[in-house]
Amino acid sequence: MASAHSPALDLRRLAQKVVVMLSLGVACACLLYFVAGRYEAAVGEKAPVLLLKTAVQERNSTAEQRAEAEIISSGREWTASRRLPHALIVGVKKGGTRALLEFLRLHPDIRALGSEPHFFDRHYGRGLNWYRSMMPKALDGQIVMEKTPRYFVTPETPARIHAMSRDVKLIVVVRDPITRAISDYTQIVSKTPGVPSFESLTFKNQTTGQIDFLWSPLYIGLYARHLERWLAYFPLSQIHFVHGERLISDPAGELGRVQDFLGLQRIITDKHFYFNKTKGFPCLKKPEGSSKPHCLGKTKGRTHVRVHPEVIQKLREFYHPHNLKFYQMAGMDFGWQ
Numbered sequence: 023m024a025s026a027h028s029p030a031l032d033l034r035r036l037a038q039k040v041v042v043m044l045s046l047g048v049a050c051a052c053l054l055y056f057v058a059g060r061y062e063a064a065v066g067e068k069a070p071v072l073l074l075k076t077a078v079q080e081r082n083s084t085a086e087q088r089a090e091a092e093i094i095s096s097g098r099e100w101t102a103s104r105r106l107p108h109a110l111i112v113g114v115k116k117g118g119t120r121a122l123l124e125f126l127r128l129h130p131d132i133r134a135l136g137s138e139p140h141f142f143d144r145h146y147g148r149g150l151n152w153y154r155s156m157m158p159k160a161l162d163g164q165i166v167m168e169k170t171p172r173y174f175v176t177p178e179t180p181a182r183i184h185a186m187s188r189d190v191k192l193i194v195v196v197r198d199p200i201t202r203a204i205s206d207y208t209q210i211v212s213k214t215p216g217v218p219s220f221e222s223l224t225f226k227n228q229t230t231g232q233i234d235f236l237w238s239p240l241y242i243g244l245y246a247r248h249l250e251r252w253l254a255y256f257p258l259s260q261i262h263f264v265h266g267e268r269l270i271s272d273p274a275g276e277l278g279r280v281q282d283f284l285g286l287q288r289i290i291t292d293k294h295f296y297f298n299k300t301k302g303f304p305c306l307k308k309p310e311g312s313s314k315p316h317c318l319g320k321t322k323g324r325t326h327v328r329v330h331p332e333v334i335q336k337l338r339e340f341y342h343p344h345n346l347k348f349y350q351m352a353g354m355d356f357g358w359q
């Protein structure tokens with residue numbers, strides 16, 4: 023049987039095909055646009071910035087991803103933005119800065135960058151827009167913070183931070199400079215086995231007993247000297263000192279004072295911590311975004327190298343006047359002998 027092959031029918035079929043193809047095209051374009059939009063919202067960066075692979079990878083640590091996902095799932099994503107920090111943990115190396123940051127992250131009004139951006143000491147040339155792009159997304163009213171312990175001892179840092187914001191709140195975790203130095207040296211040995219002994223590096227000349235205070239592990243502990251540079255730019259009321267030893271013996275107490283300083287409700291309390299006997303340190307019952315107890319990693323709370331008691335005594339005498347000056351400047355006696 024011959025089929026009716028009218029030109030009008032062919033034209034209709036062609037028109038139908040065109041409509042279907044056009045609809046498919048529009049649907050694909052919408053899908054692509056949506057996926058790209060979600061992607062950018064999730065990482066918050068334009069393609070060229072993504073090339074800074076390590077920094078972005080660091081920033082997107084699991085805890086941050088979880089917090090960001092929380093903002094997205096709560097439907098408040100559109101009000102969240104990346105802002106320059108309102109508070110900085112500026113030091114000191116080996117003072118307990120990681121513990122403090124991890125504990126502070128429990129607070130719902132704090133959004134903290136997990137990695138150390140080293141902006142004001144190493145990457146200042148990248149500019150404030152780069153720095154801002156490193157920050158986690160935060161909602162209005164949330165405090166954005168980061169920690170880079172080297173800021174405290176880098177001479178250029180106070181002026182640079184002041185140029186960013188004269189109102190920024192500064193936190194310094196301090197610890198007995200001698201224990202701090204030994205902790206620092208223990209880390210050096212773990213990374214570079216075979217370095218000379220702590221005892222030999224402590225002295226410029228072992229027979230005269232002259233201390234080599236420019237040796238970095240000892241230099242960092244000259245807190246008064248470093249603080250002087252900060253006080254040229256910021257009033258003492260804008261600097262909060264966390265007692266490193268008490269951060270271990272009474273984390274909730276120290277965290278209470280930090281929350282007060284930041285103008286936050288005391289939400290992090292005793293109930294968030296437990297003392298882990300194996301680790302020998304306080305740990306979190308429930309860290310941010312997880313239900314499992316968590317202690318800091320094995321590079322935090324290491325067994326220190328043994329240092330000869332005579333050398334420790336020499337260091338006590340050396341640091342004594344510096345510590346007294348620091349107590350006076352900070353308006354707080356830390357009780358290091």
Ligand SMILES: Nc1ncnc2c1ncn2[C@@H]1O[C@H](COP(=O)(O)OS(=O)(=O)O)[C@@H](OP(=O)(O)O)[C@H]1O
Pocket residue numbers: 114115116117118119120121171205206269270303304305318321322323324
């Ligand atoms: N809760 C808890 N768990 C583990 N460790 C704790 C804790 N609180 C304070 N500390 C002390 O933190 C010291 C490491 O300091 P930092 O985190 O500032 O080190 S770093 O500068 O970031 O490398 C680390 O120094 P070491 O003991 O010498 O390893 C600890 O004494």
